[in-house]
Amino acid sequence: MTSISQAACIGGGVIGGAWAARFLLAGIDVNMFDPHPEAERIVGEVLANAERAYAMLTMAPLPPKGKITFCKSVEEAVEGADWIQESVPERLELKLDVITQIDAAAHPKALIGSSTSGLMPTDLQRDMKHPERMFVAHPYNPVYLLPLAELVGGQKTSAETLKAAQEKLAPIGMKGVIIKKEIEAFVGDRLLEAVWREGLWLIHDDICDTETLDDVIRYSFGMRWAQMGMFETYRIAGGEAGMHHFLAQFGPCLSWPWTKLTDVVDLDDALVDKIAAQSDAQSGARGIRELERIRDENLVGIMQALKGGDAGRGWGAGKILAEFEKHLWAQGGVRSGAKQATPDHAAPLRLIDTQVSAAWVDYNGHMTEHRYLQVFGDTSDALLRLIGVDFAYVEAGQSYYTVETHIRHLGEARLGQRLYSTLQILASDEKRIRFFSTIFNAETDEALATAEQLMLHVDSKAGKSIPAPTEVLARLAAITEAHAELPLPEGVGRSVGQKR
C-alpha cells in the first residue's frame, strides 16, 4: 500500500483532531495548526479516546506512534507534508483563505483534502495555483473508528489525485469512496438530511418522541444498514425475482402520503425546546463522555463481529478492518507498546498489549473465561510471526495448530483493564513447540492467567503434521536456546487439580 509519509492537519477540533489520531496511530508524524488556545488539549482528548478504542479494536501490531507537532502557522505546518487535511469551520470564506495559504506553502504534489460536510470542491479550489491536487475527503464522526471518507473532486481535480488519495487512506484503516459528481453535501449527508427532516416532523407532530424514534432505528434497519446499506438489503427483500420485482412493488408508495418531505419543518424555539427536553429524558442520565465511550465500545464490537462475516473473510467495515490488520501485520514486528522492538532472548518475549473491551466482559463486568484464551491465541500468533509464520505462509498451506492448552486463572480483569502478555518457549523440535504464556495486569504487573500450550506444525490441506522448513526452525531454535537459560515458570507441567 502507498503510505503517507508526513501529514499536516489544519484545524484541530473534533474532526481535525480525529484525523490527527488516525495518522498518528498509523505511525505517521503530524504537524497541526489551529489558532484555538485549547487546541492542544482538545486534540489530546480525542487522541486518548482513539488510543483506547484501538487497543480494544485490534491486536495487530500498531507501529510506533507518530509524533505530533503544534505549529505556529499554516506555512510551518504544511512543510514537508504529502497529505494536508483541512478541517476548519464550515464557512466558505474562511476555508478559501486557509486553502490559499496551504496552496502557496505546500509542495506542489502534496494532496490537499478538505473535511467539509457540504461545500463544493470546485468552489474551494477556485483560487488555487495547483487545484488539481485538491479534493474533498469527508469523514464521519468518530473519524478514528468509522472507516468512510467520501472523496469528491471539483472541476479542476485530476483523476490521479482521487486515485492516489484512495490508495493512501487504506494504510490508515480508512476506505476512500469516490463520488462520481460533485453536489452539495455529497451522498452521506444528503441521506442523513432526508431522515433528519422527516424525523423533525415526527417529533413536531407528536407521532413519537426522540427515544421511540431512536429505538425504531436501532432495533430494525440500523442493524441492516450497518452491514449492507440500503440497496443490497432491498435486493434480498426482492427475493429470487430480483431488483426489478422489488422496485415494482416498492415504487408506487413513492406517491403515497408517507412522508412530509415536500414541506420543510420550521425549527423554531418551541421545537428545539421539545427535542432537547425529550433528548434529556432519553439520555440525560449519562454524560456525553460516557455516551461517547459506550458508542466507541459498541462500534468496536460491531466491527469485530463484521470481521468474522462472510465465513471469516470479513464483511463491510469488518473487511476494511481485516485489511488494515493484514497491513499492520505485514509491517510486522511486535506491538508498539511492547518493551522490545526486537525480541530480547534472555527474557520471556513480551508480545501483546491490549485492553478489555465491552464485548469481552460478562454482566458482572469481568473478563470472560474464553477471552483469556483469545489473548493467549494472539500471543502465540505473535510468536509465529516472529519466526516467519505469517499470512503468506499460512495461505501457502502450512501452519502451526494448537493441540493442547492448560490454563490457570490467578486473578481477574475488568472492563477497560490494560493487559500485556509474555511468552517463554519450554521446548521445540522440528514439528513441535511447547511454550508458557502469561497475561499480566499492565498497571500492577500482577499475573492474571497462565497458559502452557503445545503447537504442531501441519500441512493444512493434507491435515497431517510435517516438519517445519529450516528457516523457520532456525529462528525458533535461536529463541528456544536463549529461553533454555530461563528458570522453568511456576506451574509448568501441571495437570488439572494437581497438588502443588
Add this chain to the structure above:
Amino acid sequence: MTSISQAACIGGGVIGGAWAARFLLAGIDVNMFDPHPEAERIVGEVLANAERAYAMLTMAPLPPKGKITFCKSVEEAVEGADWIQESVPERLELKLDVITQIDAAAHPKALIGSSTSGLMPTDLQRDMKHPERMFVAHPYNPVYLLPLAELVGGQKTSAETLKAAQEKLAPIGMKGVIIKKEIEAFVGDRLLEAVWREGLWLIHDDICDTETLDDVIRYSFGMRWAQMGMFETYRIAGGEAGMHHFLAQFGPCLSWPWTKLTDVVDLDDALVDKIAAQSDAQSGARGIRELERIRDENLVGIMQALKGGDAGRGWGAGKILAEFEKHLWAQGGVRSGAKQATPDHAAPLRLIDTQVSAAWVDYNGHMTEHRYLQVFGDTSDALLRLIGVDFAYVEAGQSYYTVETHIRHLGEARLGQRLYSTLQILASDEKRIRFFSTIFNAETDEALATAEQLMLHVDSKAGKSIPAPTEVLARLAAITEAHAELPLPEGVGRSVGQKR
C-alpha cells in the same frame, strides 16, 4: 413475563412465516392459515433459516419447539389463539375481509395484530365487533432476528391492548415500541421512505451508483444507527453544550439546497433498469440465499457484540437479546435439542447444542481456538444451572469460578457445523467441582475437543472461596455419585505434552 399460549398466523409469506418462526422457537404452538399452495414449503424455509440463526445467536436453552398446524380456514386457525397475527398482502379490501373473519371467529379477548407496513389501524378495525383488541404490530425483515415491532393503535384500540401486546412480545425476544399517534407508514417506514427517495435521486442523477451509496451508509452512519439511532448520536455530536447547541448548528442547513426531497423522482423504466443493472454489478455474484445467510450471520454477530455493550449489561438490540436469554434461562432446563430433558445420571450430561457462527471462524473458515473454550464455558454454566446456580444466585453474591482448564484439540469445526457438548463430573466436594467436557460434531458424533476443568465456589464480593450451600451440594452430589459409575474418560489428568 406474560406469555402467549397459542398463536395464529393468517398469511404465511416471508413476514407471516417469520412471525410463525418467532412463536415456534419460543415454544408457542402456531396455527397457520394461508391459501397459497406452497405456503407450507415457504414457511418451512423461513423456519429453517430462523433455526440456523438462533443456533448461532444464543446458547440459552430454547424451550421445546412449538407445533405448527396448517389449517383450512381462518376460523379453524384462530380457534383457541390468544395472539392472532395478520400478514396478508397489503391491500385494504383484502385485509378488511380477513380481519372481519378473524373478528367473528376469535375469542373476544384475543389480541389481533396486523403486519401492515402503512395502513392505518383505524381503517383496519372499521368493521370489527371487538375493535378494542386490534392494533398494528409492524415488524422488520428478518422478523426472526430483528427485535422491533411498531405497535400502533387505531381510534378504537384500548390502551390495555397495546400494553398487553408489549408484554407478550418480550418472551419471544421482541421489543414492542408504542407509537403515540397513528399515521400512514408509522415511524420506521417514513424514515426509510425519506432515504429511499433521496437515494433514487442520487442514482438518477449519476452522483453515485448503488454500491457506492451502500458503502457510504455501511462504513459510516449505518454503524452509528445500529446502536444508538439518530437523536442520541447527534446528542453526542453536540458535545457538553448539549442538544440545544447541536440544533442551533445543524438547523440552518435544513434550508440549504442539500436534498431534492421537494421533488418526487419518476421511477420510470429507465431508472428501474439502471438500478437493477447497478445492483447486479454490486451483488450479482452472490445468490439471494447466500446474501440472506450472510445478512443473518452479520446480524447475529452485531447483536452478540451489542450484548456486551454498556459494560456487559447489554445495549440496544443486545440488551433485548440479553433479556430474552435471561427469560430462557429462567424457564430453565437443558437446551431443546438435548437428548434428555431431565439429566440421565448414568451417562455424561448432554448440555449444549449450538452451531459455528461467522464470528467464530478465522479467515480459513475454521472455528477459532478460544471459541472452543466459549462452548466449554457455556457447558459448565449449564451444569451450574442444573444444580441451582442461576442468575439470581450469582446476583446474590456467590458463584463458581473456573480456576484451571486443560483443553485437547482432536478435530476441526467449520462455519455452520452443528455441535453438542457433554459433561461428566470427576469429583466434587463442598468447594470444588472437577469435570470433563467434550465437544462433538453433531453429524458424526466425532469428539472435536475435550476440556478438564476445576471450578471453585466463591463469595464474589469477598473474593474468597467458601463452601456451597447444602441444597446446591445435594444436587451436585447426586450427579457426582451417578457419574462415579462411569469409566474415566481418556485423557483425564494429562499435563501438556505428556506421553500417552
